[in-house]
Amino acid sequence: MKLDAALDFYLQHLRVERALSNNTVMAYGRDLGKLLAFADSQGVAEIEQVDLGVVSGWIREMSKSGLGPRSSARHLSSARGLCKFLMREGILRADPTELAARPRFGRKLPRALGEQEMLTLIEAPSPDTLRGLRDRAMLSMMYAAGLRVSELVQLTIGDVDRARGVVSALGKGKKRRLVPLGEVALDHLTAYLTAREADFAARAAARGASAAAVTQLLFPSPRGGKLTRQAFWKIVGRTARGAGIRGHVHPHQLRHSFATHLLSGGADLRSVQTLLGHANVATTEIYTHVSQDRVRDAYRKAHPRA
16 A cells, blocks of 8 residues: 555544544644655655664654654654554554654753852741741751752641651551751751741630641641642742742752752762652762762863863
8 A cells, every 4th residue: 555545544533533633633634644655755655665774764854853852752653653554454464663762761860059058048937927937947958958848838747856857757558767967957947837826825815726726737727727739939039049949840840959969968868868758779879960060060160171
């Protein structure tokens, strides 16, 4: 079967039997049209002549043309759909895309804030208000313990042992881990809790409320309920902008910064894995690349022959 005829046959199947929208069918047509155009450039006229070499060459050509791995993967997926259909129809005996290597997605390295940026961010909230003290304590604990947002917002007062200087975080898979807190984070937390207790006592006296009515959440919302992840995102973004930190700053960068600064300071990978609560050390290894990038940058800036 001719290349164009095979493509028209498949698109008609998508349009009629699978009832896909015209825009979706056109998108398949564009992707597969590139494969068939490449096959034609290689002297292939029949769909039965398209083999693994043609498909692999097409993938390499897409990469050379600047097409990203995700787009290349989408094109390959479209080609696999075409070939599977033609096999069901008895037109192809084998699927030439079956052994084609799927484009690999490079892992996007997290951007860690610098140590001075972290200090600026943590000290930005006003210590003159209860909300400011709360925000400062949250940012400080997030960075000091490398917590996830979900772990931070569900902390209770009982999850922190200030005498021992540790926090018990409930991570993924309902697994708990103990993470030490530094003196700065503990000082910020103590200042917040002291002000919070005084504020509650004053409101309880004014309203005649029972002292037992205080929430056990460590960082409640202004209404006393659980702080949402979205609310914390807004707190981080607003605080970063107010502190003059450039770029979009999000909560997970505090966790990135925690891991990167530990590795830069000489901590071993397994210890950082345990502190982050990663089940697999391979997840933690991404931070070694960040740390190495910083070492290279420092080398280039400092070495006279770099």
